[in-house]
Amino acid sequence: MLSDLRRWIQWSKRRWSLSTQNSALIEFSLPAIIIGLLIGCLLCFTNLYFGLQTGFISMMSLQSALIGFLVSKILPNPLTPQEIILVQTTATATGTMPLAAGFVGIIPALGLIDTERDGSPPIHLTWMAGIGWSCAVAFFGVFLSPPIRKQVIIEEELAFPSGTATAQLISVLHKLPPPDTKLRRRNGYEPVEDEEHIQTEPALETTPLNEPDITPAAGWHELLWSFVASGTLTLAAYFFPVIFAIPLFGTYLAREWAWYFTPSLSYVGQGIIMGFPTTLSMNIGMLVGWGILSPIAKYSGWAPGPVGDMTSGSRGWILWVSLAIMCADSLVSLLPVAWEFVVDAVHRMRFGSLSKDDGETETAGRxxxxRWVIIGWCLSVFVGIILIWIVFGHEGIKPVATFAGYVIGGLLSVLAVRALGETDINPVSGLGKISQLFFAWIQPGNIVANIIAGGVAEAGAQQAGDLMQDLKTGHLCGASPRAQFYGQLIGSVVSIFVTTTAYSLYTRAYPIPGPSFPAPTAYVWLTFARLLRDGELPENSYIFMVVFAIVFALISAVKYQASKKQVWWAKWIPSGVAFAIGFLNTPSFSIARLIGGILEHVFRTRYARSGGDIRLIVVASGFVLGEGVTSVISLILKTFGVGVASCMGCAQTGVCGGCPS
Incomplete structure (x- = not known):
């Protein structure tokens, strides 16, 4: 009996030692994975819906952590802070696949290719081909994250403001001491909270937060009523489309110049999440593009077609100016990051590390x-090359060129992560254009290859950047990087099938691009590929492109210097990317977001009880998720032939809010 007890004690000690060394498995819990996947699937449909409408998606990591916390409170055993981080990581990996796999830009762009103009027929992927393409780009960015993590989070201690804000939120919700965010600032530059091309997270105040200004019950109440309100309005707009097409300045401007208002609560919620400075930049761009340049192009005869036409109308004409602004802003923003990267790399090669201790706080088991990274990256690239060759054929893009795309994408991912860590901006659009520039030389004249190569680079940059925000959150809250890595892989696998299926359902029910889902970024990809091939521009557009590119290059440089000096007005300098997005989308998309931005500013400056008051974030999350989930119901109704109840109002105004006719 005594010997049995001794053996049991020895077995227990060995088991405890094994659990301590492999504590990643303790944090890797099934409830956290299931909750993360459920939230991520909702975000996946939501991001695909809004991405096809406006070109914007949201990372929603902070919202995922918040919803995961509220859900866990109804479980018998609430999740720990580390498990909430696993929920957030899994949800982010699942929810951002519509952008990573190019379903809001690359895939619609391939469908816009014209046989006569581009020398290649349009490409419409089947469900199986979509699965193959998604598998080809879904993982190599994930395998890039661990080695980059050590450099940017441990050694350089970059801020990653959104990841830091999420860590603070988790600490607040679990009533833990605030995470240590006193980071080393490179060259005296402290990042400001700013906008991001496709995803933005509201940053909490950086002062210590100990008590949340919200209880789980109140959080559920506010989340549910905002969800129901947004969903009800969305469903009502499906049956009565005029609800989402209200003339602002009379029926003539609404019908002929696209000046109408879409009172979508989800757009308001996105504006709250994006913040007032970003939405203000977007609306200034909207006024310049649609209020000044569009009439100039129309009345000068440079864009004689209907205003909303992307080919012959002024919307297609101002698209080129938008493209010039994006490229100039992204290039200037990347130059300091690239320069500092080169300087640091040269310094390490000449002098080595300043210390043998790299500051890593995690054990090897976590x-x-x-070897996982090397083997996984090589396998993901090898399999990706084969899958892309199978999906698009040798005439689409050569295997050697695809391999070059992965290599370029890996290098650009480093810049994306560093830019995101320092500025909270992931310049995936500009990085994709850089890849397109390379492929205009590697495989000249091939529109398909150019777009695909840009998509591969964008996928790596977007994944590596987004997942690094989650790893920053985990680092501050003591979560296991290995457990987060598992969550990223699982989320990516599930999202391959969810995203592809969702996109297939949308294409069966709606024309894409079309009135309901214009997919504006698809035109950006195709337009730039055509420009690199033949250099043709719409009449007189080059003058405005050059002027606006110079202006916003200077503005971006001033914004960087102001941020470096930590002046208060830095965040109010217009963002070139947000300004350009105002050109891409009709005014109806931008105005509602401005309302949300104003609400965020007023609430934060006048009504928020403390830096930890997250009531408005909860409401914004409910607004966004409400329309996103209801869009699935609308999709089902559309698929089964259930149309609108009445087109009343549309005929009188001449503005269609989504009628099938």
Missing amino acids: LVPG
């Missing part, structure tokens, strides 16, 4: 082994 880190992702280097």
Whole structure:
């Protein structure tokens, strides 16, 4: 009996030692994964819906952590802070696949290719081909994250403001001491909270937060009523489309110049999440593009077609100016990051590390082994090359060129992560254009190859950047990087099937691009590929492109210097990317977001009880998720032939809010 007891004690000690060394498995819990996947699937449909409408998606990591916390409170055993981080990581990996796999830009762009103009027929992927393409780009960015993590989070201690804000939120909700965010600032530059091309997170105040200004019950109440309100309005707009097409300045301007208002609560919620400075930049761009340049192009005869036409109308004409602004802003924003990267790399090669201790606080059992990264990246690239060749054929893009795309994408991912860590901006659009520039030389004249190569680079940059925000959150809250890595892989696998299926359902029910889902970024990809091939521009557009590119290059440089000096007015300098997005989308999309931005500013400056008051974030999350989930119901109704109840109002105004006719 005594010997049995001794053996049991020895077995227990060995088991405890094993659990301590592999504590990643303790944090890797099934409830956290299931909750993360459920939230991520909702975000996946939501991001695909809004991405096809406006070109914007949201990372929603902070919202995922918040919803995961509220859900866990109804479980018998609430999740720990580390498990909430696993929920957030899994949800983010699942929810952002519509952008990573190009379903809001690359895939619609391939469908816009014209046989006569581009020398290649349009490409419409089947469900199986979509699965193959998604598998080709879904993982190599994930395998890039662990080695980059050590450099940017441990050694350089970059801020990653959104990831830091999420860590603070989790600490607030669990009533833990605030995470240590006193980071080393490179060259005296402290990042400001700013906008991001496709995703933005509201940053909490950086002062210590100990008590949340919200209880789980109140959080559920506010989330549910905002969800129901947004969903009800969306469903009503499906049956009565005029609700989402209200003339602002009379029926003539609404019908002929696209000046109408879409009172979508989800757009208001996105504006709250984006913040007032970003939405203000977007609306200034909207006024310049649609209020000044569009009439100039129309009345000068440079864009004689209907205003909303992307080919012959002024919307297609101002698209080129938008493209010039994006490229100039992204290039200037990337130059300091690239320069600092080169300087640091040269310094390490000449002098080595200043210390043998790299500051790593995690044990080997909680880190992702280097051999996993090497083998996983090589396999993902090898399989990706084969899958892309199968999906698009040798005439689409050569295997050697695809391999070059992965290599370029890996290098650009480093810049994306560093830019995101320092400025909270992931310049994936500009990085995709850089890849397109390379492929205009590698495989000249091939529109398909150019777009695909840009998509591969964008996928790596977007994944590596987004997942690094989650790893920053985990680092501040003591979560296992290996557990987060598992969550990223699982989320990516599930999202391949969810995203592809959702996109297939949308294409069966709606024309894409079309009135309901214009997919504006698809035109950006195709337009730039055509420009690189033949250099043709719409009449007199080059003058405005050059002027606006110079202006916003200077503005971006001033914004960087102001941020470096930490002046208060830095965040109020217009963002070039947000300004350009105002050109891409009709005024109806921008105005509602401005309302949300104003609400965020007023609430934060006048009504928020403390830096930890997250009531408005909860409401914004409900607004966004309400329309996103209801869009699935609308999709089902559309698929089964259930149309609108009445087109009343549309005929009188001449503005269609989504009628099938």
